Amino acid sequence: MSPRLVGAMLAWELRRAGRAFMRHGGRFGIVLVLAALLGVAASIVGQRQADAAQQAQARLAERLAQRASAPVLPPAGGALDGRARLKAFDDYLPLHDDIPTVVQDLLNQAEDQHLVLARGDYRAQPDLQGGFMRYRMSLPVKGDAPAVLKLMQVALQSHKTLALESVQFKRARIESADVEVRLQWVLLTRLPEPVR
Structure with a gap:
């Protein structure tokens, strides 16, 4: 079969299925199909946004972990005693x-x-x-x-x-x-x- 004939047969089958759907479902059926398609689209968009929010939270947690692991006070020559550390923290x-x-x-x-x-x-x-x-x-x-x-x-x-x-x-x-x-x-x- 030629590709042109296959395309024509596919188009005819789609029209036949559409007419059968209209006989059985009517306009209400079309509304239900459109509502289902919109629901699927909204679900996909929501999932993508949820994934983006999770990625943003992961990046933020990573940055916070990096910040927490960074030393606040640079060591000055040797180990600081407790009082000096407390004073440096207070300052x-x-x-x-x-x-x-x-x-x-x-x-x-x-x-x-x-x-x-x-x-x-x-x-x-x-x-x-x-x-x-x-x-x-x-x-x-x-x-x-x-x-x-x-x-x-x-x-x-x-x-x-x-x-x-x-x-x-x-x-x-x-x-x-x-x-x-x-x-x-x-x-x-x-x-x-x-x-x-």
Whole structure:
């Protein structure tokens, strides 16, 4: 059989199957088939976005692990004793009064990435034994997933004593490009100066 004849037979079979489908399913059948196709397409798009989010989380975890393994204090000639290390750690921490500046910087960076900010939760936890303060921030943002990743990267690079404790992604609909993300940050600072 020639390719032209095979093509004609295939076209005739497709038309015959289409007419049979229209007799049995009608317009409602077409709507169901289109809905099924849209569902499959939405599922594929959602899976790709989920894969992209997982890859972004893996890259972020890798960068955080690299950052955590990097020595904070370079060794100076020999091993530092405990008091010198503690003093170096204390000197490395920003002042307690710098907390509002860091928070405002995070909010500005989120706006620069065109993310919508919701009301956050802030909690100070002094570590009297360690001699420093943990300032915990929970910032909900909404926007494009790559913009959220960029915010996390820029914030961590800008503030050396800022750490990302957890990230929770949520998408309202599978086909939605926007995600809702809850970013849990912790900022290490010095303890507040005693009031005199």
